[in-house]
Amino acid sequence: MFLDVLRRRNPKFVEAAMSLHQTGQIPANSYVLDLDTVEANARVLKAEAARNELKIFAMTKQVGRSSSFCRAVQRGGIEKSVAVDMACARATHRAGMPVAHLGHLSQVPRFEADAAARRFRPDYWTVFNHEKGREAGAAALKAGYRQNLLARIKAEGDVFYRGHEGGFEASEIVAVADALDRLEGGRFAGITTFPALLFDHETRKVKPTPNLATLARAADALRKANRGDIEINAPGTTSSVLLAGLKEAGATQCEPGNGLHGTTALHVVEDLPELPAMLYLTEVSHLSGGKAYCFGGGFYIDPIFPDYPVRALVSPEPTAAADALLEVEIPPPSAIDYYAMIDAQGTRAPQPGDTAVFGFRGQAFVTRAYVVGVSGISQGKPVVESIENGFGEAESWPV
Numbered sequence: 001m002f003l004d005v006l007r008r009r010n011p012k013f014v015e016a017a018m019s020l021h022q023t024g025q026i027p028a029n030s031y032v033l034d035l036d037t038v039e040a041n042a043r044v045l046k047a048e049a050a051r052n053e054l055k056i057f058a059m060t061k062q063v064g065r066s067s068s069f070c071r072a073v074q075r076g077g078i079e080k081s082v083a084v085d086m087a088c089a090r091a092t093h094r095a096g097m098p099v100a101h102l103g104h105l106s107q108v109p110r111f112e113a114d115a116a117a118r119r120f121r122p123d124y125w126t127v128f129n130h131e132k133g134r135e136a137g138a139a140a141l142k143a144g145y146r147q148n149l150l151a152r153i154k155a156e157g158d159v160f161y162r163g164h165e166g167g168f169e170a171s172e173i174v175a176v177a178d179a180l181d182r183l184e185g186g187r188f189a190g191i192t193t194f195p196a197l198l199f200d201h202e203t204r205k206v207k208p209t210p211n212l213a214t215l216a217r218a219a220d221a222l223r224k225a226n227r228g229d230i231e232i233n234a235p236g237t238t239s240s241v242l243l244a245g246l247k248e249a250g251a252t253q254c255e256p257g258n259g260l261h262g263t264t265a266l267h268v269v270e271d272l273p274e275l276p277a278m279l280y281l282t283e284v285s286h287l288s289g290g291k292a293y294c295f296g297g298g299f300y301i302d303p304i305f306p307d308y309p310v311r312a313l314v315s316p317e318p319t320a321a322a323d324a325l326l327e328v329e330i331p332p333p334s335a336i337d338y339y340a341m342i343d344a345q346g347t348r349a350p351q352p353g354d355t356a357v358f359g360f361r362g363q364a365f366v367t368r369a370y371v372v373g374v375s376g377i378s379q380g381k382p383v384v385e386s387i388e389n390g391f392g393e394a395e396s397w398p399v
Contacts (some may be wrong), residue, residue, distance in 0.1 A: 002263055003313065003325075003359030008277045009262075010037060011320035016374065016382040017281050018355045020319040023048055025384050027397050028283040028327035029297040031362050032371040034064055035072040035385060036378040038260055044273045045256050049238040057082040057100040059235075059257030063278060064364035065091030065392035068349040068373030068385040073097070073260060080123070082235070082255045086112055087365070089120050091392030100124065101233070101255070104152060104192055105164060107132055111140035117147065124231065124253075126150040126192055128166040133180050141185030148189035149180050150233055155214040164194065173218040174225045190231030195238040196217025196251070201266035201306060206237050206266050210250065216250050237264050239272050255267050263361045280358040280369070284314065284350045285339065290328075292350035298369025299330050302361040313345060313357040314342055314350045326350070328358070341357035365372035370397065 006014055013034040029262045039040060042058070044316035058073045061084045069083070070092055081101035084091035088110060089099045106128035108116050116122070117139035125140075125147050127133040133149055141145035153169035153176075154160075168176045173191065180188040191209040214233055222230055231256065236249035238259045246254055247332045258264045262276040282295045292314070301310070315324045329341040344350055364371050373386040387395050 001268055001302075001308055001361060002276055003311060003357070006279055006359045007313070007322075009271065010276050011035065012380075013037065013277070013377055014279065014313065014320040014357055015318035016377045017279060018313075018315065018357060020374065020384060021281055021283065021355045022316070022318070026281070026283070026372045026387065027370050028295045029368075030281050030372045031063065031263065031298060031364045032279050032281050032372045032374060033066060033069055034277040034375050034377050035068055035375040037075040037262070037275050038069060041260050041262060041274040041277060042078045042350045045238075045240050045259060046077035051256060052243045054243060054247060054251065055100075055231075055253045055288065057253065057255045058097070058260060059084065059255050061088055061321075061365045062257050062263075062362055063261065064369070064371035064388065064390035065095075066371045066373050066386060066388055067091070067095035067392050068375070070095035070097040071376075083122075086116065087391055089116065090120075093120055095392060099152075101126070101253075103127060103132070103136070104150070104233070105194060108136070110135055114142060117143040121353040124148050124150050124189060124233070126356060127180075128152045128153050129168065130179060132392065133183055134199060135349070137183035137186030139185070142318040147186050149186050150190050150192045151176050151180065151375075153191050153193060153214060153218055155210075155217075157212055158193065158211045158214055159195065159198065159209045161195075167193070170214050170218045173221055174227070177222060177225075177227060178365040180377060180379060190233060190252070191215055192233035195236030196246070197232035197238070197242060199237055199304065199374060200377060204269045206242055209236070211288060212249050219250055231355045237266065237293070239264055239266055239274060241272055258361060265361070276359070279361055280360050280362060282356050282358075284342065284352050284354040284356060286352055287344055287349065289344045290343075291341040292344040292354075294342055294356045296339050298364065299337045299340060299358075300360050300365040300367055301330060302363070305361070309339050311359070314354050316351065316354050
């Protein structure tokens with residue numbers, strides 16, 4: 001989906017990644033990051049967030065919580081992370097990026113709350129119910145501070161991905177705020193939801209979800225109860241061009257993830273300020289039955305997109321040229337993606353060892369791919385900074 005954008009807007013990245021693979025510096029089955037571009041994208045997002053008086057936290061799960069990615073984002077001015085789960089919190093903390101927001105989308109398990117408070121001391125901790133609020137407050141009390149709590153809210157008609165449901169009833173937010181304030185070790189700090197914005201495939205635009213209006217109604221109810229100084233956390237499909245609209249809708253916080261590497265759905269159809277900075281790279285293993293089989297492990301066809309033909313750049317040499325594009329069959333989700341099958345019936349059949357580059361809207365943390373951070377591409381001097389797994393842990397590659 002993003003391969004054409006990559007080839008057009010960041011061809012030097014494509015060529016550098018292929019060259020590093022062909023010289024044995026990075027492995028097959030890798031999500032590769034252009035750290036120079038990540039830093040530039042972070043700087044754009046940070047500046048626009050500041051202009052709109054929005055707090056900004058970086059989501060790192062899509063790039064496997066890469067430590068070099070965290071450092072590049074910090075160089076771009078975004079100092080803290082939002083942790084989608086405890087694995088994210090551990091990885092970004094280990095990389096030197098403080099955790100600003102914990103508990104959303106994934107709640108903190110009961111017996112990890114004490115460690116979360118003691119080690120991470122997040123600026124904000126989202127809870128979906130009173131039990132989780134009590135756990136967070138009790139953990140903060142043990143750690144010697146009072147925890148800012150965000151209430152995840154919901155209302156009839158709100159939109160959630162299947163499996164993401166949960167939260168307090170928005171109509172009860174004033175009572176919820178009072179209850180969270182009564183917790184030892186906790187205090188009510190604001191409200192959140194996800195997703196607040198979604199890409200609409202029919203109009204090819206990003207639109208607010210009903211959830212954003214739910215946040216606005218809840219904020220109004222809180223103001224009428226003399227609770228005007230609250231945080232409104234409104235993540236989802238975050239590019240710099242959308243931050244003014246979030247501010248206008250009342251948001252005080254934003255959390256770019258795919259926007260940091262230029263792979264939100266909107267980046268497919270519009271040339272936005274953020275450039276593409278992530279690709280998936282692998283290599284051809286063998287030929288069979290008119291197909292070239294390339295190593296898998298990191299194929300991720302994002303279900304937010306309708307079905308589309310998958311292509312890859314396949315070549316023994318670095319190139320972003322159109323004549324290196326070949327059709328690819330990706331195994332269905334019901335199968336283990338040991339390989340994908342590249343069309344090998346054209347004028348130049350791929351050969352074992354050839355590099356294959358794909359443009360996915362990645363979610364590296366749900367794959368078994370390596371994550372490779374590369375700096376210096378903008379100066380024509382690419383250097384591999386890190387080779388890690390999806391938990392931001394260094395890999396000993398080659399073995």
